[in-house]
Amino acid sequence: MRLSRLVLPLTILAALVVAPGVASGQEPAAGTAPAAAAQPRVKPSLRIIGAVTARRDLSLTDLRALPQQTQTVTYAASGTPVTATFTGPSLTDVLASAGLRTDPAVKNDSLRFAVLAIASDGYQAVVSAGEVDPGFGGTQSLVALTQDGTPLAQPRLTVPGDAKGGRYVSDLATLRVYDLGR
Ligand SMILES: Nc1nc2c(c(=O)[nH]1)N[C@H]1C(S)=C(S)[C@@H](COP(=O)(O)O)O[C@H]1N2
Numbered sequence: 001m002r003l004s005r006l007v008l009p010l011t012i013l014a015a016l017v018v019a020p021g022v023a024s025g026q027e028p029a030a031g032t033a034p035a036a037a038a039q040p041r042v043k044p045s046l047r048i049i050g051a052v053t054a055r056r057d058l059s060l061t062d063l064r065a066l067p068q069q070t071q072t073v074t075y076a077a078s079g080t081p082v083t084a085t086f087t088g089p090s091l092t093d094v095l096a097s098a099g100l101r102t103d104p105a106v107k108n109d110s111l112r113f114a115v116l117a118i119a120s121d122g123y124q125a126v127v128s129a130g131e132v133d134p135g136f137g138g139t140q141s142l143v144a145l146t147q148d149g150t151p152l153a154q155p156r157l158t159v160p161g162d163a164k165g166g167r168y169v170s171d172l173a174t175l176r177v178y179d180l181g182r
Pocket residue numbers: 076077078082119120121123164165166167168169170171
């Protein structure tokens with residue numbers, strides 16, 4: 001039997017072991033994220049999917065191996081100003097490791113792209129490729145790995161310049177890349 005024929009049954013078997021509630025057809029309560037998404041992840045990692053040249057599953061070690069940036073930002077959380085220092089790779093570098101599926105023959109192709117940051121609690125926010133591009137918005141978004149010197153269990157998106165903290169997505173699990181023109 002070829003290896004590829006084994007992968008799907010093994011994946012289903014793993015899903016049955018890891019998420020018996022899901023396998024038995026239990027529905028999450030209305031208005032909440034699926035139960036499986038709220039579980040602590042066995043191996044913290046950041047998944048990059050969508051309009052990329054290669055899907056990636058980056059471990060914290062992979063993310064630490066990229067050039068690290070530091071920034072101090074202020075944003076309002078429920079009306080109260082928060083000032084925090086974050087370190088981690090730039091969103092641009094993280095996305096480059098998967099490669100946006102752009103077409104160099106199309107003028108400013110990347111300006112059609114956007115990234116949906118999805119947290120493990122189901123919280124989501126979008127950042128466009130143009131706003132983080134140094135030649136356009138120039139927002140230095142990070143995939144932060146530490147906050148005020150403390151390592152984060154899961155990465156956190158930063159969006160310096162945002163007045164409110166809503167796009168500082170904590171417990172980042174997935175970056176889903178969209179080409180909105182297709
Ligand atoms: N995963 C996740 N990230 C999140 C949120 C959330 O509910 N879930 N709330 C956002 C909102 S609305 C704000 S204001 C900030 C609060 O950031 P703080 O925890 O540093 O105060 O986190 C943001 N990131």
